[in-house]
Amino acid sequence: PPAGKTQQGLKEQYRLGSLLGRGGFGSVFAATRLSDGAPVAIKRVPRNRVLHWGELPDGTSAPLEIVLLAKVSTGFPGVVQLLEWLELPKDILMVLERPKRCQDLHRFIRARRFLPEEEARELFRQVLEAVRHCTSCGVLHRDIKPGNILVDLDTGQAKVIDFGCGTYLQDTAYTHFAGTRSYSPPEWTHFGRYYGKPATIWSLGILLHQMVCGEHPFRRGQNISWDHQLSLPQRLSQGGSSSLGLWGIPVLGDSSGLVGILHWQLLRRWHMSCSPPKQGVDGKVQAEL
Known part of the structure; x- marks a missing residue:
């Protein structure tokens, strides 16, 4: 999954919507991809709550949740797809697929x-x-x-x-x-x-x-x-x-x-x-x- 977009670049590509849920590891928001109107979910996890990190196939260091998702989500419909992710100074953001209904x-x-x-x-x-x-x-x-x-x-x-x-x-x-x-x-x-x-x-x-x-x-x-x-x-x-x-x-x-x-x-x-x-x-x- 690609990473490295600037926060401003993310705002230019997605329109943030309502809060979908909040848990011990972060918050999930509804969002819309502006290029095609596709619904997505954006999960925000504070960096200080990321306890375990791993390595993606390209050698990039990433939170373990992202590493695990990258292993299981691609091409399999029974697991939510990770579309992209972004590492910010205080947060980790994950853009995930979200069915329309x-x-x-x-x-x-x-x-x-x-x-x-x-x-x-x-x-x-x-x-x-x-x-x-x-x-x-x-x-x-x-x-x-x-x-x-x-x-x-x-x-x-x-x-x-x-x-x-x-x-x-x-x-x-x-x-x-x-x-x-x-x-x-x-x-x-x-x-x-x-x-x-x-x-x-x-x-x-x-x-x-x-x-x-x-x-x-x-x-x-x-x-x-x-x-x-x-x-x-x-x-x-x-x-x-x-x-x-x-x-x-x-x-x-x-x-x-x-x-x-x-x-x-x-x-x-x-x-x-x-x-x-x-x-x-x-x-x-x-x-x-």
Whole structure:
């Protein structure tokens, strides 16, 4: 992604609009590209909040978020595209693609209370494809949740956004947590360590629960543990030829093309009310992404 434009040059190319969102790492604004009227998003991150830097293929030093985006976004529709970025004395600016009509999945679900199983299956399939693409590129997002999934309302395309908590994928355990606490896996709470792929499966399970049930499976302030019993609505199908498989977890086999995540793996990793992992967090229980 090109960098090096002056701030004045950026103002000449984009018209800034309303604030779209604000988080711990920065603010995101709607904007319009003046050359063709295309909608974009501009993310502003204060330099003093950029804790990790990396190197782009051309040798340029850049914030790790930009390096990770450069690895996963080009040519893949399921991840937001980084169009360009700018390093200023006090801020880092990222120009990102923004569908003309879009809504994050959190607001998308709230507007409907919950998603029908067919609609949830299709959106969840796209998220799985995006996560699998990221891991194949050696990137771990670490903050998969409805607020970080953008839905194009015209095409139905889901896009993973916000790699501010992302890092490089590793086979060894992580001892530092980055992301949203209510999506953290039990092994982080109990052991202070976690493995990237199983932790992602855990957050995907919570995401799916929110899609089809309309709410987070763990009430605020409730300890996330392996013996937590989930209560799922009776309206959910019980498998067979339906869109969702056993207990509402999608059956992702050869028919979906996502052979890397079988439904039994997802059940074993997420519905942990059966029993905690016998080996703790030694990495032996790994779901392939």
